[in-house]
Amino acid sequence: MHAQRLAWAITGSGHYLRESLAILQTLQDVDIYLSRAAAEIIRQYGFQDQLDATGHKVYQDKTASSIPVERFYEGVYHTLVISPATSNTIAKMAYGFSDSLVTNLYAQAGKTRVHSLVFACDTAPELESEAPRDHMVKVYPRQIDLENVAKLKSFADTTVVEDMAALQSTIMQRLATYHELYLHAGIQVADQLAE
Ligand SMILES: Cc1cc2nc3c(=O)[nH]c(=O)nc-3n(C[C@H](O)[C@H](O)[C@H](O)COP(=O)(O)O)c2cc1C
Numbered sequence: 001m002h003a004q005r006l007a008w009a010i011t012g013s014g015h016y017l018r019e020s021l022a023i024l025q026t027l028q029d030v031d032i033y034l035s036r037a038a039a040e041i042i043r044q045y046g047f048q049d050q051l052d053a054t055g056h057k058v059y060q061d062k063t064a065s066s067i068p069v070e071r072f073y074e075g076v077y078h079t080l081v082i083s084p085a086t087s088n089t090i091a092k093m094a095y096g097f098s099d100s101l102v103t104n105l106y107a108q109a110g111k112t113r114v115h116s117l118v119f120a121c122d123t124a125p126e127l128e129s130e131a132p133r134d135h136m137v138k139v140y141p142r143q144i145d146l147e148n149v150a151k152l153k154s155f156a157d158t159t160v161v162e163d164m165a166a167l168q169s170t171i172m173q174r175l176a177t178y179h180e181l182y183l184h185a186g187i188q189v190a191d192q193l194a195e
């Protein structure tokens with residue numbers, strides 16, 4: 001029996017990227033997965049130092065078949081977090097595509113019954129969003145973007161959170177539940193060995 005980890009996928013969104021990296025710095029036993037756009041956006045926003053400061057292993061989207069997702073079949077993860085999730089990745093997830101590293105993570109998490117927590121960029125018809133070089137811009141998600149988020153909310157093994165506070169508290173709840181189960185299973189194994 002081995003302790004499982006948390007997988008965290010980042011997509012190419014400036015919206016709540018800073019805050020997602022800040023939460024990541026507070027967590028342990030995490031692997032980070034970047035979409036190809038995320039790798040660009042992190043450099044564009046000047047957040048490479050914040051990514052490095054998390055201290056977590058980072059997987060990049062470099063293979064056609066998304067080779068790292070086999071880790072879900074090895075039972076490495078108890079939870080997948082996708083934050084921030086672009087309109088693009090949400091649309092693909094909502095329609096069952098798995099043609100990139102992050103959409104594959106979501107698909108394989110679903111197929112191995114690993115729970116996903118998603119923070120979608122498009123939470124409301126009107127938003128303030130962070131652009132590069134520390135300035136804010138107004139964004140108006142389209143009807144299709146909001147519909148895709150709503151569709152994803154109905155999916156099994158998926159929790160779509162509305163804001164960073166909800167993301168953080170839901171992660172904490174999952175970690176508490178997981179560690180309790182792990183501890184319980186460990187005690188049972190120890191009891192069996194002692195018999
Ligand atoms: C500076 C910059 C900021 C961006 N921010 C967002 C964003 O907040 N939300 C979003 O949905 N797309 C955003 N995009 C567009 C995505 O990066 C683009 O749709 C990309 O294809 C998404 O790929 P991915 O979903 O595989 O990460 C941004 C692009 C740039 C250049």
